[in-house]
Amino acid sequence: LQDLLELAVSATASGCIYGLIALAYLLMIRPTGIINFAVGEWAMVASFGGFILLTKYEWPYPLGMAAVVAFMILVGWATERIAVRPLVEKGAPLLAPILALLGVLVVTREIISVSFPPDPLPVPFPFGIGRLEIGPIGGSYQSFFIIAVTLAVFAGTWFFFEKTLWGKSFEAVSLNRRAAALMGINLSRVTALSFAGGAGAAGLAGLLVSPNISAHYLMGVPLAIQGFTALVIGGVGRVEGALLGGLLLAFAEQFIARYAPIPSGYTQGVPLLFLMIFLLVRPTGLLRARA
Amino acid sequence: MVRMWGLLACALLIGAADAQTIKIGVITDRVGVSKPYSEPATEGVIFGADEINRRGGLLGRKIELLVEDDQSRPDISAALARKLVEQGAVFILSVSLSPATQQQQTVTMEAKTPQMTPMNSADYLTTQLDNPYFWQTGPLGSVQIATLLAHAKTKNFKRVALITDNSDLGQAIAKAFKGTLEKAGIQIVAEEVVARGATTAMPQMQKLRAANPEAMFLAGVLTAENVLIFRAYKELGVKFPIHSSYNLSVPIYETVAKGLINGITFVDAYDPDKPEVKAFEAAYKKATGKDPQNLHGYGYDGIMLIADAIRRAGSTDKEKIREAMQKTSYAGVMGKKGMKYSFPEGKRAGFDPDGMVVRVYEKDRQGRVLHVGTK
Numbered sequence: 001l002q003d004l005l006e007l008a009v010s011a012t013a014s015g016c017i018y019g020l021i022a023l024a025y026l027l028m029i030r031p032t033g034i035i036n037f038a039v040g041e042w043a044m045v046a047s048f049g050g051f052i053l054l055t056k057y058e059w060p061y062p063l064g065m066a067a068v069v070a071f072m073i074l075v076g077w078a079t080e081r082i083a084v085r086p087l088v089e090k091g092a093p094l095l096a097p098i099l100a101l102l103g104v105l106v107v108t109r110e111i112i113s114v115s116f117p118p119d120p121l122p123v124p125f126p127f128g129i130g131r132l133e134i135g136p137i138g139g140s141y142q143s144f145f146i147i148a149v150t151l152a153v154f155a156g157t158w159f160f161f162e163k164t165l166w167g168k169s170f171e172a173v174s175l176n177r178r179a180a181a182l183m184g185i186n187l188s189r190v191t192a193l194s195f196a197g198g199a200g201a202a203g204l205a206g207l208l209v210s211p212n213i214s215a216h217y218l219m220g221v222p223l224a225i226q227g228f229t230a231l232v233i234g235g236v237g238r239v240e241g242a243l244l245g246g247l248l249l250a251f252a253e254q255f256i257a258r259y260a261p262i263p264s265g266y267t268q269g270v271p272l273l274f275l276m277i278f279l280l281v282r283p284t285g286l287l288r289a290r291a
Numbered sequence: 292m293v294r295m296w297g298l299l300a301c302a303l304l305i306g307a308a309d310a311q312t313i314k315i316g317v318i319t320d321r322v323g324v325s326k327p328y329s330e331p332a333t334e335g336v337i338f339g340a341d342e343i344n345r346r347g348g349l350l351g352r353k354i355e356l357l358v359e360d361d362q363s364r365p366d367i368s369a370a371l372a373r374k375l376v377e378q379g380a381v382f383i384l385s386v387s388l389s390p391a392t393q394q395q396q397t398v399t400m401e402a403k404t405p406q407m408t409p410m411n412s413a414d415y416l417t418t419q420l421d422n423p424y425f426w427q428t429g430p431l432g433s434v435q436i437a438t439l440l441a442h443a444k445t446k447n448f449k450r451v452a453l454i455t456d457n458s459d460l461g462q463a464i465a466k467a468f469k470g471t472l473e474k475a476g477i478q479i480v481a482e483e484v485v486a487r488g489a490t491t492a493m494p495q496m497q498k499l500r501a502a503n504p505e506a507m508f509l510a511g512v513l514t515a516e517n518v519l520i521f522r523a524y525k526e527l528g529v530k531f532p533i534h535s536s537y538n539l540s541v542p543i544y545e546t547v548a549k550g551l552i553n554g555i556t557f558v559d560a561y562d563p564d565k566p567e568v569k570a571f572e573a574a575y576k577k578a579t580g581k582d583p584q585n586l587h588g589y590g591y592d593g594i595m596l597i598a599d600a601i602r603r604a605g606s607t608d609k610e611k612i613r614e615a616m617q618k619t620s621y622a623g624v625m626g627k628k629g630m631k632y633s634f635p636e637g638k639r640a641g642f643d644p645d646g647m648v649v650r651v652y653e654k655d656r657q658g659r660v661l662h663v664g665t666k
Contacts, residue, residue: 003497006527010493017490118326119543120515129550131526140526209490212522214515214547222488250490258494268457268486 002136003258009139009147011254012247016150019246020205021227022234023157024198026242029231030174031194034084034097038105040224041112042199043206046072047215048112050123050207061126068207069200076199079104080192088191105220113217120214123207146208150243153204157239170194202227229275235285244286249274312355313348313607315340315597316375318395320387323363327541328586332386332410333358335583335590338575343598350601354594363388372398372406380404381607382597386590389413396422405600405612409593409625410586412537417639424613428596428632428641429589430560430625432464434665435537436471438647439558442662443506443534444475452481452504452531454495454520456511464536465510472508480504485516492516496523499531509535509555514543521551532556542584545655552652559650560625560642561585562660571624585625592623596632627663 024039046068053064083100127141161167172180173190181187205223213219226249234245249271257267278285317336320329340354348354357375361368368391375383376398383399383406385392392408393416399406400422408416410429417427443451451472455465465482472479481502483495499507511517517538524533532554539557562568571591575583583591596619601607604615619641622631626646634641645664650657 003501007493007497010491014490114322118330120518120547122547122549129522129525212519213490214518216515219488219515226488226490254491254494258497264482264484264495264498265457268484 002138005137006139007254007258008251009137009143011250013139013143013146014254015230015247015250016146016243017205017209017223017246018226018230018249019243020150020153020201020208021223022230022242022246023154023239024202024205025227025231026236026239027157027198027201028194029236031170031177031190032084033094034101036098036101036195036198037224037228038079038101038108039198039202039227040220040222041105041108042072042075042202042220043209043223044112044215044217044220045075045108046203046206047123047210047219048116048121049203050210051116051121051215054124055122061124065126065207069203072203073196073200075203076196077192079199080195084191084195085188109217109220116217118217120216123210123215125211142208142211149204149208153201154239154243161239226271229271231285232275232278232283233285235287237285238287241285241287248286312353313350313601314355314357314378314380315594316372316378316380316383317356317358318361318368318371318375318383318385318387318391319358320363320391321360323361323387325363325388325391327543328410329363329386331584331586332590332593334579335575335587335592336384336386336594337590338578338583338587339591339594339598341578342574343594349598350605350607354598361387361391363391365390365394368392369394369398371395372404373402376402376404381601381609381612382406384409384593384597386410386593389416392416393419396420396425399424403613404609405597405616407593407597407616409596410589414640423617423639424609426616426619426634426639426641428592428625430537430642430647431640431644432467434642434644434647435558436464436467437644437665438662439508439534439536439556439649440471440475441665442556442558442649443477443508445662446506446532448477448505450478450480450504452483452499452502452507453479454483454485454499454507454509454511456513456516457484457486458511458513461511461513464512468508468510468536485511485520487513487516489516489519492519492523493526496520496527496529500527500529504531506532506534509533509539512536512538514538514541514547517544518548518551521548521555525551539652540585540650540657542657544652545657549655553654555652556649556661557652558647559585559657560647561588561650562627562648563657564660565624565628567622567624588624592625592632595623596621627660 028036049068053059083104084097087096125142130141132144169185230245230249233248234241253270256270319333320326340356344353359371361371372395385408389411392411405424407426412429412432414431414433455461481499485492535557537558540559599621600612600616604611617634620631620633627648630643630646632641648660649662650660
């Protein structure tokens with residue numbers, strides 16, 4: 001039983017990371033319909049930011065974390081300005097910005113790979129390496145930190161969409177862009193903010209996961225795939241879906257690797273199997289949008 | 292017309308200056324998968340060439356290195372070997388990936404140009420092609436495994452676990468580990484794989500803990516995933532000893548896996564107590580201000596072996612260099628104390644099969660030698 005609870009904590013932490021990446025996709029896809037696979041690279045950029053500020057210059061963790069997230073918000077905003085808005089304004093089809101963002105993915109990765117040494121780089125833990133026991137539940141400090149931060153982010157996002165006028169304007173745009181524009185909602189501002197928020201969420205995921213997996217230039221694509229799978233499982237309809245999808249995916253991955261009687265090499269296929277099943281059987285995900 | 296004569300004169304002058312140097316081609320990897328290994332090795336080559344030149348050069352002439360980058364890609368490397376041959380290189384030193392080195396042999400065999408790799412470990416490099424112009428002085432993969440297991444045998448393990456990643460090389464090493472372990476009659480009670488891009492190795496380590504082995508063999512070569520394995524090991528508080536492939540001999544783990552690696556044993560070709568190593572480390576530090584790693588030693592030995600052959604050949608004639616190289620008997624930086632590189636009985640893999648050592652991490656530093664050779 002101890003194994004089970006231990007693994008549950010570890011899977012919850014991994015699921016929270018996937019959930020944050022899924023949230024990044026969701027924030028952009030809802031108002032704009034654009035799916036941005038560069039979220040994984042954004043997570044990578046944030047981990048390198050963590051390496052520079054926290055490892056190299058040894059900033060205090062909260063300050064470094066705030067600076068990295070602020071920088072990522074800026075990156076998201078700039079990406080929208082440079083790679084998305086010009087295409088949208090010229091009336092290009094939806095596929096155009098999606099492809100442009102794939103270009104952003106490649107360019108970002110190459111810039112990082114030529115600017116840093118080739119080896120994985122260390123990013124520090126905010127509370128060091130250690131183990132926390134709450135009753136029968138035990139796990140690393142970092143696992144609990146990841147879970148706490150993710151819950152706070154999701155709670156904040158939920159509050160924003162459900163309770164604030166700004167959030168409502170996002171909802172309105174995602175329901176009907178034209179009608180929302182006629183109601184006086186500034187479409188380009190909503191789009192810019194959605195990219196800024198997406199980059200912030202992806203950056204936070206990168207910063208939280210990098211003490212475990214280190215900062216390296218090939219870390220983006222696996223994160224992008226895991227987050228996308230979580231999004232497909234949870235559905236794009238509701239914010240909670242992203243977290244639910246992430247948790248389900250991580251639990252499936254880790255519990256199958258631990259308990260299923262199949263050779264360890266095959267368990268890597270589980271996320272892709274999930275992706276295919278959900279796309280075939282329930283392409284809208286588990287949670288449907290409210291009417 | 293005058294200008295043309297001028298150009299011709301310039302070309303002749305440059306040609307005359309060229310004749311003064313002995314050109315040695317270096318094929319390295321500056322951007323590809325082998326970059327973390329090729330870059331330090333190339334720095335070792337450059338340091339060695341500078342040292343030879345400072346001491347008066349070779350046969351009274353200076354060494355000139357012609358460095359090319361093949362990105363570890365076999366499709367590029369052969370063309371670069373051709374380019375180096377045409378530029379007048381009398382020897383080619385290959386420090387990128389084994390498959391790229393293999394491809395270069397198609398050129399050096401045909402152009403009868405001596406070529407050697409001081410660090411590639413693939414066993415097939417000297418067995419697949421009968422190329423009398425090619426030598427390999429890096430420790431072979433089979434030797435690495437045999438040395439690690441010779442040390443493990445002294446512990447009388449009966450039940451062990453095996454863990455690796457899903458990269459090609461990680462899978463290949465795990466397969467070799469498995470074969471050798473089973474041949475030695477040691478039972479493998481659990482076999483786990485951590486996928487590239489995983490965020491934790493917790494489930495795999497829990498399974499290993501449940502299988503309760505006497506030791507764990509680590510065959511993975513992906514640094515980030517290996518760190519995940521060490522993290523889960525530490526977090527779960529398991530105690531069985533870890534025996535690792537030569538991947539752990541790369542000192543990046545001293546920084547990226549800080550606090551996680553104390554007590555891990557790994558196979559290496561570098562003995563810090565060896566007099567040649569101490570002299571090399573002091574000289575390198577003095578010249579560059581940096582501490583060298585084992586990878587620098589591979590490159591340094593490579594250029595020194597070439598210089599030794601040219602010196603004994605007494606000429607830059609490629610056929611004479613080939614004959615001299617085959618008769619090599621040279622003690623370098625790499626290998627156990629007293630080891631000499633040689634190519635007995637017409638063989639062209641020159642690292643002594645008993646020349647590797649097993650070392651241990653002490654705190655966060657690569658520490659002392661625990662075991663030598665395959666016996």
